[in-house]
Amino acid sequence: MLRNLVEKVEAGGESIAVLGIGCHGDGAWLIDANGDQVRPGILSLDSRAIQTAARLNASVGDDLLRVTGQRVGPA
Numbered sequence: 322m323l324r325n326l327v328e329k330v331e332a333g334g335e336s337i338a339v340l341g342i343g344c345h346g347d348g349a350w351l352i353d354a355n356g357d358q359v360r361p362g363i364l365s366l367d368s369r370a371i372q373t374a375a376r377l378n379a380s381v382g383d384d385l386l387r388v389t390g391q392r393v394g395p396a
Contacts, residue, residue: 348396364396371395 323340330337350362374395377385382392 366396368395 327337348363348365348367351359353359374393377393386392
């Protein structure tokens with residue numbers, strides 16, 4: 322899918338400066354070009370980042386809430 326996007330952009334004489342990927346829901350399962358898993362999946366219930374989320378919310382949480390409508394979560 323991303324390859325198609327790049328080809329269309331380049332065909333139009335443009336270039337990509339930034340690409341953001343976000344997800345919501347079940348987590349992330351990363352695969353290679355052959356569709357093979359490249360690492361274990363990350364479930365949306367994964368809370369290993371709870372301390373990082375707490376630090377970000379303490380330092381920039383109000384700004385994030387104002388701009389995005391939500392604070393940082395550990396998942």
